[in-house]
Amino acid sequence: MNPATLRKVIETKLPLAFAVYERKDYGRVPTGIAKIDNLVSGVPLRALTEICGSSLASSGKTSVLVSLLSRATKGRYCALIDAGDSFDLASGRAAGIDFSRFLWVRCGRTIKLPPLEQAFKVADTLLQSNGFGLIAVDIGSLPEKVVRRIPLSTWFRFSRVVEKQSSALVFVEQESHAASCAGLVVRVQAQPSSLSGKLFSSLNLNVEIVRDRMKKPVRSTSEFSFQTQRV
């Protein structure tokens, strides 16, 4: 049996066996950082995004998240699942997060369930509830060896669930774990660029787009200065 005949036989039995699964761009939520928005136009809706950066050195991943939340809360209800209870309200307010449209879930230490498991369960519950434009899960404070144990099937399930919702699902981590399940992977790294007197006046943020499902080629980097202020 030649390949064409074999293909026909299979297609008669399984019509979708050779169908190409097309992914549409359902729009993006701008991050509020012009250089990132110029590269990828923001965080994709109906897809899983990972923002990665070191937990030991200042990388700027939390600043990107806060900037994203400040833009997203202008037109959407947003939720932050904070596995390490590390969100700073003063920074959030200074960035302009609209707290009236913001749900903060602090994964507690009073429950026997590990924080990572709590965060994933809450993310699942919020995704099912529908109505949040952006759901951010901050697991950047958790030890990398714990996060690495998450099976790929969990990431796959999240990516398939979020595809059916009109939300953007964002994970803040130290390293990327979702592999091909992620619609966008951004790696950030920061270096203090100048010290003005006794104060850090600015930082250089190095952004690397590791993966973007909708835009190729993917490996693009941009370096720009991030101004600092005490809040």
Next chain:
Amino acid sequence: MFACLYLPDFPCQAALIAQYADAQGRSRYHPAAVLDGPKNLQRVFALNDAARKIGIKLGMTKLQVEACSEIWLFKRAAKHEASAHAQLFECADAFSPRVESTHPGTVLLDLSGTEKLFGSLENTAAKLLRDAESGGFVSHVAIASNPDTAQYAARGFSGITVVPIGEEALTLSRLSVALLPMAAEVLETLEGWGIHTFKALAGLPEGALITRLGQAGLHLQRLAQGRVIRPLLPVEPAQRFVETYKFDDPIETLESLTFVLDRLLQQLCTKLRVHSLATRELRLTLQLEVRQHNDAGNGEQYRHSWKLPFPAQDKNVLFNLIRLDLQKHTFSAPIKTVIIEALPIKPRFAQANLFAPPSPEAEKIEITLARIRGIVGSTDLNAISCVGTPKIADTHKPDSFTLEAFSTTNASVAELATMTPYTLRMFRPAMETTVKLSGATPHLVRLWSKHRRVIAASGPWCSSGDWWNKAMAWEREEWDVALKTQAGVGLYRIYFDRIYSRWFLEGMFD
């Protein structure tokens, strides 16, 4: 048709009823008066016919009245009047479901559809009068085609009066205009014109009356003619939405409890829907078989209430809220009775806004939040809520905040920041650390069990507060330091607690 049950000299009757349970006996024919006013200047406020007969008049002082030895004197008491009025209302309530509490001592009844129950209008009036008399009251009853005519007929004529349809003006014609609700100046004006009766007022030309007394004058004339038709304002009895279930044998499992709860909530929600109401607060009481030692304050009961951010009448929403909460509790004794109460409120009718951002459904989000609380816990070790909308506390103390209930109805508009600040990633609680100083500046900081060299430091930033309260006082010196780590440079905020003389790592700029 409308009936009016009127008690003449109401304060006096109320005092007599309160004093003498057998007021229907000889006491009702005994001279009695009610005094009111300041203690040293009490005057007659109300009196009965027997008192009038012996020459007592309204406004007489206590001293003047006491000259008459046979009179009974009472001090006016609001509680006696309220009790007598409630008794009168109860009497009227037995005749019609629509009863208006018009004034103290006056009630109006809607008699529509009661003919088959009580017979002709005269019979109904007679029964009404008899019932009021059995309660110890001397009353007047009048029946007319509109509430106001019935009221003035009852106030003006003793015994039973049935005003035929179309003869309202004729029946009321003999009554004094003083019965009408008007200011003293208007009454004085009418008397100045020689208008003393309803008939005289009814006969005045409309246009001239409006010119002189305005629309209020026209309304008075219509009342005198018996032509004012207004809807009755019946008193709605306060309704309680409570469902109770007593188990034959006390139950121990959640399944049995939820099975009953589901049924009770179904009944409760049906009742609410029938009354076009919803609930915003649900109260659950579980009576336990023996004393629950864990919760001494509640004794043998477990009580919990749920305050909803929206009026709900959906059984499933309420049931899920209760079920999710009960799953977290364990009871030390079996449950013998379940009482569930819904506090009624008008349901929400909100028009969808095309321009509003998509938001989670109010009913759905409450269940979602209850589920999340089940996963992460309700509060942390400092009793601050774990789920909600953050609110920065009104204090200068760093990292002071509360979490309020998340709601999709109170969204506001916040201004965007012109510059994104470099964000702090908090360590909660702050991690204690050791810092080696070079002069007054940090030189080495212990981070993740290793001493890291400080590349640059800015500070100290001194702050303090609550110094007037020793238990709450805080005083700190903040430093922003750049530490060299194997992953690169880390910018950290450290502070020295001057009260406890210890160094802490507060967070990392990230």
